[in-house]
Amino acid sequence: MPNSTKSLPMADTSEITRPEHIVDRLVGFGHALRDRGLPVGSDDVLTFCAAVAELSPGDPNDVYWSGRTTLVHRRDHLPVYDEVFRTYFLHVPPPKGDTPNEERPVPQGATGTLDVPDSEPGDEPGDEQPLILGLQASSVDIKREKRFAACSPEELAHLRRIMARIRLEPPTRRTRRRATDPRGPVIDIRRMARDAMRLSDSSPALHRMDRKHRARPLVLILDVSGSMADHSRNLLQFAYSMRRAAQKVEVFCFGTRLTRITAALDRRSPDDAMRLAAARVLDWDGGTRIGESLDHFIRTWGRRGLSRGATIVICSDGLDRGSPALLADSMERLQRLSHRIIWMNPLIGNNVGESPNTLGMLAAGPFIDELASGHDLASLERFATRLPDIG
Amino acid sequence: MSDTTPTTSPTSVPELQDRLRAEGYLAGRGLATATFIGLRLGRPILLEGEVGVGKTELAKCLAKIHGRELIRLQCYEGIDTQQALYEWDYARQMLHVRALSERELNDAETTAGLYGTDFLLERPLLQAIRSGGKAVLLIDEIDRADDEFEAFLLELLSDFQITIPEVGTITATERPIVVLTSNRTRELHDALKRRCLYHWIGFPTIAEELDIVRLRVPDITEALVEQVVKAVHRLRDMDLAKPPGIAETLDWVDALGVVGTEQLDTETAADTLGSVIKDRDDLELVHAELDQVVADG
Numbered sequence: 283m284p285n286s287t288k289s290l291p292m293a294d295t296s297e298i299t300r301p302e303h304i305v306d307r308l309v310g311f312g313h314a315l316r317d318r319g320l321p322v323g324s325d326d327v328l329t330f331c332a333a334v335a336e337l338s339p340g341d342p343n344d345v346y347w348s349g350r351t352t353l354v355h356r357r358d359h360l361p362v363y364d365e366v367f368r369t370y371f372l373h374v375p376p377p378k379g380d381t382p383n384e385e386r387p388v389p390q391g392a393t394g395t396l397d398v399p400d401s402e403p404g405d406e407p408g409d410e411q412p413l414i415l416g417l418q419a420s421s422v423d424i425k426r427e428k429r430f431a432a433c434s435p436e437e438l439a440h441l442r443r444i445m446a447r448i449r450l451e452p453p454t455r456r457t458r459r460r461a462t463d464p465r466g467p468v469i470d471i472r473r474m475a476r477d478a479m480r481l482s483d484s485s486p487a488l489h490r491m492d493r494k495h496r497a498r499p500l501v502l503i504l505d506v507s508g509s510m511a512d513h514s515r516n517l518l519q520f521a522y523s524m525r526r527a528a529q530k531v532e533v534f535c536f537g538t539r540l541t542r543i544t545a546a547l548d549r550r551s552p553d554d555a556m557r558l559a560a561a562r563v564l565d566w567d568g569g570t571r572i573g574e575s576l577d578h579f580i581r582t583w584g585r586r587g588l589s590r591g592a593t594i595v596i597c598s599d600g601l602d603r604g605s606p607a608l609l610a611d612s613m614e615r616l617q618r619l620s621h622r623i624i625w626m627n628p629l630i631g632n633n634v635g636e637s638p639n640t641l642g643m644l645a646a647g648p649f650i651d652e653l654a655s656g657h658d659l660a661s662l663e664r665f666a667t668r669l670p671d672i673g
Numbered sequence: 674m675s676d677t678t679p680t681t682s683p684t685s686v687p688e689l690q691d692r693l694r695a696e697g698y699l700a701g702r703g704l705a706t707a708t709f710i711g712l713r714l715g716r717p718i719l720l721e722g723e724v725g726v727g728k729t730e731l732a733k734c735l736a737k738i739h740g741r742e743l744i745r746l747q748c749y750e751g752i753d754t755q756q757a758l759y760e761w762d763y764a765r766q767m768l769h770v771r772a773l774s775e776r777e778l779n780d781a782e783t784t785a786g787l788y789g790t791d792f793l794l795e796r797p798l799l800q801a802i803r804s805g806g807k808a809v810l811l812i813d814e815i816d817r818a819d820d821e822f823e824a825f826l827l828e829l830l831s832d833f834q835i836t837i838p839e840v841g842t843i844t845a846t847e848r849p850i851v852v853l854t855s856n857r858t859r860e861l862h863d864a865l866k867r868r869c870l871y872h873w874i875g876f877p878t879i880a881e882e883l884d885i886v887r888l889r890v891p892d893i894t895e896a897l898v899e900q901v902v903k904a905v906h907r908l909r910d911m912d913l914a915k916p917p918g919i920a921e922t923l924d925w926v927d928a929l930g931v932v933g934t935e936q937l938d939t940e941t942a943a944d945t946l947g948s949v950i951k952d953r954d955d956l957e958l959v960h961a962e963l964d965q966v967v968a969d970g
Contacts, residue, residue, distance in 0.1 A: 321863070323867065325867065326867065329714065329716070329870075332714055333710040333713075333714065333870075336709070336710060336713045336714070337686065337706070337709075337710075343702060343706075344686075344706065347702060347703045347706035347707065348706060348707075348710055350703065350707075350872075351703075351706065351707035351710060351711075351870045351871055351872050352710070352870060352871075354871060355863060355866040355867065355871050356860070356866070356871075357721060357857075357873045360873065457750075457751040459751055459753060471763050471764065471767075472761075472763045474763075474767070475761075475763035475764075475766050475767045475770075476763075478767055478770055479766065479770050479784070479787060496751070529820075545860075580914065581912075581914060585914055585915060586856060586857060586858045587817070587856070587858035588858055588859065590858075591750075611954075615914075615954065
């Protein structure tokens with residue numbers, strides 16, 4: 283199918299066409315891409331050279347397209363490829379003010395809707411400032427002890443260690459495949475045929491089977507806006523534990539915009555994972571636009587099928603700065619695109635069953651299958667154990 | 674599959690483009706180059722892109738221009754080797770055993786016959802390996818299959834051989850042309866991507882889409898083609914949940930043909946909108962702004 287053809291400026295190609303230089307130039311191009319962070323392997327470069335040999339090395343169009351199909355393996359890398367191609371082969375200077383896609387610095391002291399302690403997950407454990415924590419603690423309900431907000435840095439570090447050990451059993455779904463089950467509804471004719479042949483018995487015993495169960499995909503959507511600052515780090519840690527415990531877990535963060543952090547959480551060391559994830563998210567402790575973020579999720583991920591058949595866990599206090607109508611719309615669509623929606627709201631505390639009366643929760647309420655708390659370790663653990671039943 | 678005499682492969686990118694065009698498929702320079710390299714180097718081609726931009730269609734046309742048989746494996750969650758590779762026909766085996774035991778035939782030869790090719794149900798992958806150079810293998814929507822299946826495919830795509838314990842190893846004499854498609858519901862494993870040539874198919878430009886529609890639906894007035902394509906491009910700019918693909922454009926043109934209209938106006942557009950917009954929320958949004966969508970200019 284036609285792709286928008288790149289109009290490449292016809293540059294001086296004599297340099298690439300001189301035979302002794304061709305291979306050097308092509309290999310050099312591979313290195314240039316690698317320098318910019320693209321995962322270009324030696325085998326890719328070999329394929330690239332073989333591809334160019336099939337075409338005409340003098341035509342920048344051929345070089346461009348054969349490189350694009352052999353050296354790039356994902357769509358996100360295309361802009362970088364285009365840029366390196368331009369500078370390397372066509373000698374066009376790179377655009378100014380362009381930062382390489384390295385880890386971005388976590389915005390320090392980000393301006394938020396609330397004055398909150400600097401509890402970005404990117405910090406090393408123990409970085410929390412007790413002074414501000416004290417202030418923060420006063421704003422939460424003191425009766426519910428040991429909310430995350432009220433913990434000292436040591437306690438938080440301890441909690442994180444405990445959390446890393448939470449045994450998470452993801453919800454399951456039935457699959458197409460079957461396994462032996464004496465009380466299953468289907469007769470295992472394959473096994474009976476095998477028995478019949480082996481035992482030369484024309485009427486073998488009945489064997490039955492039933493569907494196997496597999497882990498249902500889990501999608502975590504975490505609110506990291508200002509009002510959730512006390513909890514966001516722990517929720518992220520919880521997400522990390524889940525990601526480690528179960529295979530099909532996708533994690534997203536949002537404040538004013540949605541960021542996918544699944545890949546960042548795949549690091550072995552929790553600290554690395556947290557730091558990488560934190561670097562991905564650019565709107566820590568900012569405002570909240572739940573509706574828009576969910577809408578974005580549906581448009582970019584949901585409609586491609588990421589949430590199909592999945593249990594979705596939204597962790598947010600529902601203090602929304604965006605439009606409640608959009609939130610309700612998004613929730614309705616999300617409900618249709620997923621299996622179950624669980625909303626974890628730290629404001630609930632121990633009053634499980636009572637929905638907080640924030641505007642966001644009122645709008646989203648009709649579409650939530652299950653409300654959970656998640657304000658302290660016990661509630662997270664409770665949630666983890668109940669997950670198989672809820673989902 | 675009417676014609677299965679293999680014809681020669683194209684020898685240049687323009688030739689490939691011409692031959693695809695003759696089958697009603699317009700391939701841009703990038704897609705044609707990727708496909709050409711894939712054919713020449715004997716590598717699988719991995720196509721990613723929006724829904725309805727012609728990923729599957731390319732495989733069909735490749736089969737046609739090479740005079741090969743198209744073998745399609747539709748992936749889905751939970752697909753396993755039995756559905757993709759082969760399965761024994763147990764029911765027939767059992768009947769056969771019964772017939773044999775009545776005649777009291779019990780020697781090794783008849784038992785071996787039970788696992789002959791007569792009782793083997795070929796599924797797409799085994800079929801493709803057996804057909805080898807006479808087939809185009811389309812592995813559709815690979816992103817919907819599980820990770821384990823992807824790993825299994827990786828092995829298959831590198832060797833093109835399958836071992837069936839009862840029969841032995843079957844190796845493709847010549848490699849089939851392999852096309853994989855993905856809608857990016859999840860990121861594929863890098864190892865699989867490395868095995869393939871990668872191409873992203875985006876939406877076409879207005880000029881390209883005009884060409885496509887003219888090629889596919891020749892008996893339609895020029896004015897209507899232009900109106901429809903421009904309207905579709907406005908729809909794609911509208912931030913819809915499911916922007917229409919090329920398949921939808923063609924559907925729309927067909928629908929207008931059935932209605933027998935010469936002119937796309939608000940009324941005919943409203944009547945036939947269902948062929949191009951397939952999401953209720955989108956329909957509401959588009960209906961509200963239908964005047965702008967079908968506006969001339």
